[in-house]
Amino acid sequence: MGSLDTARLLPWSSPDGKPCFLVGDGTGYVSRRADDVEAAxxxxxxxxxxxxxxxxxxxxxxxxxxxxxxxxxxxxxxxxHRVAESRGARLPVPVDDVPDVEDDGPGAEEAPGEHVIDYEDAGPHLPAEAFG
Incomplete structure (x- = not known):
């Protein structure tokens, strides 16, 4: 489901109210438990x-x-809302949403077939304070 570079927002908070995240491939016990809690x-x-x-x-x-x-x-x-944010953050960016790179625009120095993706518009994001 996920990859090791994707942090999953879990459907519960820490005792002091901060968001909890899981990094993994989405197949372990905590991932399955999170799926059960989200379903409930x-x-x-x-x-x-x-x-x-x-x-x-x-x-x-x-x-x-x-x-x-x-x-x-x-x-x-x-x-x-937390479930939607968590699931939305784990969705892949569709290839159709990758902007075309123009020859004289930003990213023109990239090799053929490479694209710069502006993640600012790539979907839901967690606030920076969620990682602090």
Whole structure:
């Protein structure tokens, strides 16, 4: 799945709230455990969406129910966002997205068949502080 040069954002944080990363080929125990946790988080989000629809359809909720639902939805959204960020960061950049190198532009000194990829626009990125 992954490669040794790709750090995977794990679906949990350290005890002090910092993101956790895994470097590996995606086949070990921690990778499988992370896959299981991500699947559980996505299943939980789907169940919570169903519950929210049920509560709203009933039209007889209390402020406490709405507050609890909002807290649970916010937590679930944070989990789903983390899963999406992690998976998106591990997607390969499609060859079609590699810009053509012009003869007189940046990268003109490269050998034929080489391309400079501007990773600034290559997809989702983790903030620099995530690595500190």
């Amino acid at each position: 988080q996505l299943d939980s989000a789907a169940d919570l969406m169903d519950e929210a629809c049920r509560i709203f359809a009933a039209r007889n909720w209390t402020p406490g129910e709405i507050h609890l639902l909002a807290v649970e939805l916010a937590s679930s959204l944070a989990n789903v």
